[in-house]
Amino acid sequence: xxxxxxxxxxxxxxxxxxxxxxxxxxxAPVTVWQTETELPDVxxxxxxxxxxxxxxxxxxAIAARMPIMQAIKARxxxxxxxxxxxxxFQILLEAGLLPGALMRNASLKFVCREVKLEVxxxxxxxxxxxxxxxxxRCPVAHHDGNYFTDAxxxxxxxxxxxxxxxxxxxxxxxxxxxxxxxxxxxxxxVLGLMPHPENLIEAAHGGGDxxxxxxxxxxxxxx
Amino acid sequence: xxxxxxxVTLKNGVLDPQGKAIxxxxxxxxxxxxxxxxQGKVFDLELDTADRAKAEADLTAMCEKLLANTxxxxxxxxxx
Numbered sequence: 001x002x003x004x005x006x007x008x009x010x011x012x013x014x015x016x017x018x019x020x021x022x023x024x025x026x027x028a029p030v031t032v033w034q035t036e037t038e039l040p041d042v043x044x045x046x047x048x049x050x051x052x053x054x055x056x057x058x059x060x061a062i063a064a065r066m067p068i069m070q071a072i073k074a075r076x077x078x079x080x081x082x083x084x085x086x087x088x089f090q091i092l093l094e095a096g097l098l099p100g101a102l103m104r105n106a107s108l109k110f111v112c113r114e115v116k117l118e119v120x121x122x123x124x125x126x127x128x129x130x131x132x133x134x135x136x137r138c139p140v141a142h143h144d145g146n147y148f149t150d151a152x153x154x155x156x157x158x159x160x161x162x163x164x165x166x167x168x169x170x171x172x173x174x175x176x177x178x179x180x181x182x183x184x185x186x187x188x189x190v191l192g193l194m195p196h197p198e199n200l201i202e203a204a205h206g207g208g209d210x211x212x213x214x215x216x217x218x219x220x221x222x223x
Numbered sequence: 224x225x226x227x228x229x230x231v232t233l234k235n236g237v238l239d240p241q242g243k244a245i246x247x248x249x250x251x252x253x254x255x256x257x258x259x260x261x262q263g264k265v266f267d268l269e270l271d272t273a274d275r276a277k278a279e280a281d282l283t284a285m286c287e288k289l290l291a292n293t294x295x296x297x298x299x300x301x302x303x
Contacts, residue, residue, distance in 0.1 A: 057290075101294040103295065106238070106240050148237060148295060
């Protein structure tokens, strides 16, 4: 499977993402700059983490209005898988590709630590390498990861299985409603999450718990 | 040219941790009886038009598309 990594000014986790995708799929992803209006023919588009446009206005707000996002929206509608991690999640929300919003952490502090995630829905294209209910370790590093949505939307995403990851065992680092760490769209091909699975894929990272997400999305589960 | 001011505030029911922290700081400065502090944003803009109706329509579009996140925020447009 071929993948693409989107690059924007201020995104700084792109290299980690490229390394993870390359190591897990065996093929380096194509990189795509924000001003491009067309995407290469890929099966997975990834928006990595960082601080696009200095988090001005709102996290991800400016990035979500860049030309490349129109192309990503069109691909998402066509069924191509789109993954947003951390700032990438914020960008997907601001672009309207996912429901809800991310606000300042309830503690008002930047959190950089490891949390535990429950795989709430293991029947998605991003999580089938995991078992339902499996608890995995995953690093987080963010200031605005406090997921919020109105009661109606919350009931809908909980009911549809769109809540894919939840902070487990009292590790919610940011005050997210219902401990939500990652959500997908109703169609199931767009996923956003605050934690950084790309930073826990091999022994040198201290574990490989994040590997399953990429193995699922890249369809290399057996590898 | 028209000058405009857009004010963006959090919707009711949306928790505002920053507002809470500010409320706490006001309390520690001795300002008692301060409640429901909510933090928002103000944008001052100048528009190259004399047509106020057009300015209002354009500003509404700007708020919907960029200045506010309507999932969590409300906005008001004023011509001071």
